[in-house]
Amino acid sequence: MTAATHSSLFPQVPESADAVLDGLDPEQREVATALHGPVCVLAGAGTGKTRAITHRIAYGVRAGILQPASVLAVTFTNRAAGEMRGRLRQLGAGGVQARTFHSAALRQLQYFWPKAVGGDLPRLLERKIQLVAEAAARCRVRLDRNELRDVTSEIEWAKVTQTVPADYPAAVAKSLRDAPRDPAEISQIFAMYEQLKRDRSSIDFEDVLLLAVGILQDRHDIADHVRRQYQHFVVDEYQDVSPLQQRLLDLWLGGRDSLCVVGDASQTIYSFTGATPDHLLNFRTRHPGATVVKLVRDYRSTPQVVHLANGLLGQARGRAAEHRLELISQRDPGPEPAFVEYGDEPAEAEGTARRIRDLIAAGVPAGEIAVLYRINAQSEVYEQALADAGVPYQLRGAERFFERQEVREAGVALRGAARAGANDSLLDDAEDLPSQVRAVLSTKGWTTEPPAGSGAVRDRWESLAALVRLAEDFARAKAGATLGDLVAELDERAAAQHAPTVQGVTLASLHSAKGLEWDAVFLVGLTEGMMPITYAKTDEQIEEERRLLYVGVTRARLHLCLSWALSRSPGGRASRRPSRFLNGLRPGSAASGARAAGGAGAVERGSGSRRKRRGPVLCRVCGKTLTDAGEMKLMRCEDCPSGMDEALYERLREWRSEQAKELGQPAYCVFTDKTLMAIAEAVPGSEGELAGISGVGGRKLERFGADVLAICAGEEPVEAEEDD
Numbered sequence: 001m002t003a004a005t006h007s008s009l010f011p012q013v014p015e016s017a018d019a020v021l022d023g024l025d026p027e028q029r030e031v032a033t034a035l036h037g038p039v040c041v042l043a044g045a046g047t048g049k050t051r052a053i054t055h056r057i058a059y060g061v062r063a064g065i066l067q068p069a070s071v072l073a074v075t076f077t078n079r080a081a082g083e084m085r086g087r088l089r090q091l092g093a094g095g096v097q098a099r100t101f102h103s104a105a106l107r108q109l110q111y112f113w114p115k116a117v118g119g120d121l122p123r124l125l126e127r128k129i130q131l132v133a134e135a136a137a138r139c140r141v142r143l144d145r146n147e148l149r150d151v152t153s154e155i156e157w158a159k160v161t162q163t164v165p166a167d168y169p170a171a172v173a174k175s176l177r178d179a180p181r182d183p184a185e186i187s188q189i190f191a192m193y194e195q196l197k198r199d200r201s202s203i204d205f206e207d208v209l210l211l212a213v214g215i216l217q218d219r220h221d222i223a224d225h226v227r228r229q230y231q232h233f234v235v236d237e238y239q240d241v242s243p244l245q246q247r248l249l250d251l252w253l254g255g256r257d258s259l260c261v262v263g264d265a266s267q268t269i270y271s272f273t274g275a276t277p278d279h280l281l282n283f284r285t286r287h288p289g290a291t292v293v294k295l296v297r298d299y300r301s302t303p304q305v306v307h308l309a310n311g312l313l314g315q316a317r318g319r320a321a322e323h324r325l326e327l328i329s330q331r332d333p334g335p336e337p338a339f340v341e342y343g344d345e346p347a348e349a350e351g352t353a354r355r356i357r358d359l360i361a362a363g364v365p366a367g368e369i370a371v372l373y374r375i376n377a378q379s380e381v382y383e384q385a386l387a388d389a390g391v392p393y394q395l396r397g398a399e400r401f402f403e404r405q406e407v408r409e410a411g412v413a414l415r416g417a418a419r420a421g422a423n424d425s426l427l428d429d430a431e432d433l434p435s436q437v438r439a440v441l442s443t444k445g446w447t448t449e450p451p452a453g454s455g456a457v458r459d460r461w462e463s464l465a466a467l468v469r470l471a472e473d474f475a476r477a478k479a480g481a482t483l484g485d486l487v488a489e490l491d492e493r494a495a496a497q498h499a500p501t502v503q504g505v506t507l508a509s510l511h512s513a514k515g516l517e518w519d520a521v522f523l524v525g526l527t528e529g530m531m532p533i534t535y536a537k538t539d540e541q542i543e544e545e546r547r548l549l550y551v552g553v554t555r556a557r558l559h560l561c562l563s564w565a566l567s568r569s570p571g572g573r574a575s576r577r578p579s580r581f582l583n584g585l586r587p588g589s590a591a592s593g594a595r596a597a598g599g600a601g602a603v604e605r606g607s608g609s610r611r612k613r614r615g616p617v618l619c620r621v622c623g624k625t626l627t628d629a630g631e632m633k634l635m636r637c638e639d640c641p642s643g644m645d646e647a648l649y650e651r652l653r654e655w656r657s658e659q660a661k662e663l664g665q666p667a668y669c670v671f672t673d674k675t676l677m678a679i680a681e682a683v684p685g686s687e688g689e690l691a692g693i694s695g696v697g698g699r700k701l702e703r704f705g706a707d708v709l710a711i712c713a714g715e716e717p718v719e720a721e722e723d724d
Contacts, residue, residue: 013092017062020055020091028052031260031293035060038287039260040280044325045309045554046300046517049262053234054084056260058091060232068095070231072252074104076240080515084236097230101245102205105212112222116215122201124208128152128193131202135192141185144445145405146457150180153273155190159206160242160274165191176538177272180457209244216251227254238263238283242274257287265320266313269511269548271540277320298327300517302334305560309553311585318543337560339586342606344572345525346473348565349385351606352522355561356505357389359520364559366392368519370506372552374530377462379507380470382524392504396512402490406444406460410467411490413440418483433481437471450534473569510552520559523552526579527564546581562586563606573672636681649680651711659704670704671696683712 014020021029031041031052043049057073060066073088073096075081084098097104106124113121125131132152136143143151154168163171168190169183179186197203203211216223230252235241238261241249253259265277284290298306306329313324342348352371360366371382371393379395380402386393402408417440438446446464451457467490474489475481506518525531532545553560562582566574578586587603656670663670671679675696684690690709691701707717 013090014058014062017059017064020059020062024052024055025297027293027295027297028055031295032056032059034260034291034293035063035065036258038257038283038290040283040287040290040292041260041262041295042280042292042323042325043262043264043295044298044327045264045267045551046298047295047327048297048299049295050080050084050087050236052295053236053260053262054087054091054093057096057234058088058093061093061096062091066232068093069097070229071096071234072104072230072232073098073234073236074101074249075236076100077515078103080236101248102208105248106208108226109208109212109215112215112219112225116219116222122203125197125202125204128155128204131196132189132193135196136189138192138196139185139188141181141189143181144457146445146460147180150457151186151189154179154186155193156206157272157274158190159204159210160244162210162244162247165194176541178535206244209248213244213248213251216248223251223254226252227256231256232258232260234260234262236262238280239265239268239277240270240275241279242276244274246279257289259287264325265323266316266325266547267514267551268320269514269544269551271544281319281323294325296325296328298329299331300557301327301329301554302331302558303329304334304336305329305553305556305558308337308560308585309550312546312550312553312581315581315584316543316546318540320547321543331557334558337562338604339582340561340563340604340606341578342563342565343574344567344570345381345565346385346570347606348524348563349381350388352382352524352561352563353385353389353391356386356391356520356522359559360391364519366505369522370508370513370516370518370520370555371522371524372508372510372513372555373525374510374533374548375462376509377466378525378530380466382507386505386507393507394504396506396508404463406463407467410441410444410464411487413444414483414490415487418487421483433475433483433486434468434472436483437486438468441468469568476569476571510548513555514551517555517557519557520561521552521556522561522563523549524563525565526562526582527576528579529576531579531581549579549581574674644677644681645683646680648683648712649676652676652680652708655707655711655717659707671700679708679712684709685712 014022021032024032025048028048028051031039032055035056041049041052043052053073057066057071061068061071073081073084075084075098078100081098081100081103085094085096088094088096088098099107110121113119129148129152132155133143133148136148136151157163157177158165158168158171161171165187168187172179172183197207216226233249233252235249240263249259261280261283263277263280265280268275268277284292301309306327310326313321316324340348340351342351356366356369356371359369371386373379373382383393383395402411414437417436441464444464445457445460446468447461450461450465470490471486474486478485506516508516526549531549532542536542536545553562564576564578566576568576652671653676656676659670675693678693679690679696682689682693684693687701687705687709690696690705691698696705710717
């Protein structure tokens, strides 16, 4: 190993305290040297917050102001704590404790339990789900596997918000949560679960925090011991602190103010777990003399990406938005973010895969590319598209689609129904392949309407719904396809995704992407109903969805692509709208009363999409900017007066039906309903007027223009002359 290689792998420890400050920007240096009193660091995405706080601790230690063993740095994941410990060692502050809240509390419990309570600490449950299942059974409440996961999550939320079982129904109503079951049932299960734990001398991870709080509150001698040990506290990701974690932190501090917190209210995306930015936003109220430093120099992303991120937050509302940070990129300019509209979801996935393949060919490593989506069920179509394109990928935070429990169970059920054939009573009333699949999957939890709220039950439904959609698409592409054909197709798809995924493109949900970054990020499926998600109803929930998209945007260093599809499947009705969060950001869209980001080029049209437009589309009745695909086709708002010639519309529909029969194609392949409505409203009298209607391209004008103009003129279409 050369000296240079050794130096890069094992950086030299700075020679002095002042050397620790070398390379910090003015704001980071201000953080590093603010060692007394309460300090609040408001750190935007990519601004080097971990660098600032680790150098702060190291500078204090190296300058003799802080004793290493007296410092406790707290964060939220073992990965982040490990990274912090590694950086501190490199800076010559190896004796500092860097832990998660749970790890620090558990260590204290193990040490003080014999003195505070006597005997050994109760057994820690690695997984509480089995005990929740037993509690539900004792309450005579039947829960399937996914409901069990959701109820377990509700119990965790109740405990971190310090809600006892009896108060759970009221707390749910107050917080506007979508409970996965009747809150009274969950309250009953919660109480029984707590009883079973007591009977078996067991505790769960939330109890670790609760018991630590209880001991520190009740035993002043133990609290004093802890406070003598830890004189100085640093809390990272402070916007994610739960009420219970804040209570523990207050007890550790014991009224002292030697505290440094770091966070960004605009990255609060875990409120469903009990996290709240209120502690960060109220810090200066609780500590009037606090030093406040803002880190806004973004070292991660190009000016183009940062400009878009700032524009996205510029439209935000609510308390967190009032404290947003305007980032300033420190990088050289890069490409503009791409906004791409596709005709349907498969086209979006295939177009994304092509763009990724082009980036890899241009030298971007596959491991430096990510595709981020709102829910895990969206991964399947991207898994397939990347596999078809020969691009390796890896899933983060979720199982591969075909390895999910519900998908495997569905596969077994479909395979069994295919073998039974006509002998399967489930299929008696099912006339075609899609209806057969719906009948089989209805026994596994699929329903025509999705379950309310989020959670495991919703995730399971989304996976099964993806299989139903796959069956519909498969039947459309392969006339006369049987259940056996579909099972074979599923097997082939599953087998195609067993390729090695080392250094592959990352597929991840937006939530699981927090804290990560890539050279190139593709944000996909950005339509109303998905971003924001359908079950986000309140203003607070909508704003959290906006912050989630902001987190996605700020994961990109250089390349950023935002895309959406107008319909679910090829040839489907183009009824979807781009996410409202893109209004004023994507070209040709209104800013919804907020300033636009500007600077980006035209919205691109991917394969399977409609023609490229220039400039915004305005309603020809009221002049409002149109964003809905159907309204854009009609050139008016849905609720503006129509003026459509109903008789003409019916004649056009009859003509379209005859054309479709002759061509052997679905009717929408001739013209969609919306295009026919637009024609019946405009009643064009020339080819030029007809060509100006959305949905009438050059090829269709040449093929059907004469007929349509004849019908609009009240004449019969000209019959094509037969060849001799």
